[in-house]
Amino acid sequence: MLCLVPHLFPPARLVEAAAQDLRLPALEFLLARGTRLPCPAEGVEAALCGALGIERQQDWPLAPITLVADGGEPGGAYWLRADPVHLRVMRDRIVLADSELLALSREEADALAATVGRHFGAELDPLPLHPQRWYLRFAEAPRLATTPLSVAVGRDIEPLLPQGSDALAFRARLNELQMLLHEHPVNQAREARGELPVNSLWLWGGGRLPASSGKTPSLYAVDSEAQALAAFCGAQAHPPPAHPDARLMKTDGVIQLDALTPAGQAGDAYGWREALRGLEHHWFVPLRDLLRRIGPQGLHLVDPVNGMALHLRAGDAWRLWRRPRRLASLLS
Numbered sequence: 001m002l003c004l005v006p007h008l009f010p011p012a013r014l015v016e017a018a019a020q021d022l023r024l025p026a027l028e029f030l031l032a033r034g035t036r037l038p039c040p041a042e043g044v045e046a047a048l049c050g051a052l053g054i055e056r057q058q059d060w061p062l063a064p065i066t067l068v069a070d071g072g073e074p075g076g077a078y079w080l081r082a083d084p085v086h087l088r089v090m091r092d093r094i095v096l097a098d099s100e101l102l103a104l105s106r107e108e109a110d111a112l113a114a115t116v117g118r119h120f121g122a123e124l125d126p127l128p129l130h131p132q133r134w135y136l137r138f139a140e141a142p143r144l145a146t147t148p149l150s151v152a153v154g155r156d157i158e159p160l161l162p163q164g165s166d167a168l169a170f171r172a173r174l175n176e177l178q179m180l181l182h183e184h185p186v187n188q189a190r191e192a193r194g195e196l197p198v199n200s201l202w203l204w205g206g207g208r209l210p211a212s213s214g215k216t217p218s219l220y221a222v223d224s225e226a227q228a229l230a231a232f233c234g235a236q237a238h239p240p241p242a243h244p245d246a247r248l249m250k251t252d253g254v255i256q257l258d259a260l261t262p263a264g265q266a267g268d269a270y271g272w273r274e275a276l277r278g279l280e281h282h283w284f285v286p287l288r289d290l291l292r293r294i295g296p297q298g299l300h301l302v303d304p305v306n307g308m309a310l311h312l313r314a315g316d317a318w319r320l321w322r323r324p325r326r327l328a329s330l331l332s
Contacts, residue, residue, distance in 0.1 A: 001251055004044055005302065006257065010308075013329050018330040027280055030291075040304065043148035051215075052215050058144065058206055059204065068231075069228035071133065073131050077138060078206065084198040098265055099132055109132075113127070116177065120177075136203070142164075150305060154267060174200060174201065182255075187197055219237045221254070222240070222256075250295035259275045294312060
């Protein structure tokens with residue numbers, strides 16, 4: 001079974017602030033008994049694509065897949081997500097805020113997208129099929145490699161901006177776009193209400209609609225990307241169960257647990273600490289008790305944002321010489 005737990009292995013500064021005196025016996029047991037391994041830090045979307053057998057193109061092709069889920073017709077074109085975002089200027093960096101905080105209305109999204117399209121024409125003409133999910137269409141694929149939202153939120157955007165031969169042209173348009181959006185009536189009204197303005201677009205998930213792999217593992221997740229991927233593969237996405245059970249441990253299912261994500265993205269030590277306490281009670285205690293009954297493929301606890309995984313096998317229950325240590329040292 002694959003269990004995606006974004007921000008389970010956060011940066012050292014968050015661990016130091018949140019976990020120095022935190023004791024979670026079940027998680028400490030699992031971390032001590034299992035095998036820690038590096039994994040790609042390409043985001044939840046990439047991990048889900050890999051689990052569902054969807055191959056990487058220039059990017060992991062989320063854009064055409066979610067476009068279908070949002071009612072669009074991808075045809076043979078190349079599509080990019082161009083999601084409305086708020087870039088927060090810090091003292092020495094620019095950080096991407098969680099786009100969920102924008103809560104754009106349909107009317108706001110349509111007005112902003114129409115202004116962008118009139119200004120840039122075919123060079124940057126977003127299709128706002130959903131207020132928070134906009135799309136760019138290209139007959140030929142731009143030479144770009146992008147960073148998924150699940151990796152970029154809460155981080156300095158400079159090293160995460162589009163890369164590739166066409167990146168400079170796109171960055172120039174995005175810089176011009178920020179000036180265009182600054183005085184937009186929609187943003188002025190939002191700021192007057194104390195809401196975050198939309199001051200940029202985040203480009204990611206480019207590709208042409210791939211062929212379905214035919215892999216349909218059980219998927220337990222609630223976010224829109226997971227729902228779209230499941231529908232594309234002919235599977236059904238279920239809400240994650242409240243806690244694991246023996247039957248689930250023997251399947252090849254995929255579970256996405258997002259409890260740590262809001263605090264992890266915000267660098268909120270207290271929020272991350274409390275969310276980890278919740279996972280301890282609802283997930284890690286049952287997993288510890290079920291460890292001897294895990295199926296032959298084992299259980300993978302994967303943090304696809306920070307690039308670390310914990311592989312657990314049934315035999316790990318008998319590794320008595322691997323004694324738990326303090327959580328802060330196990331997560332470092």
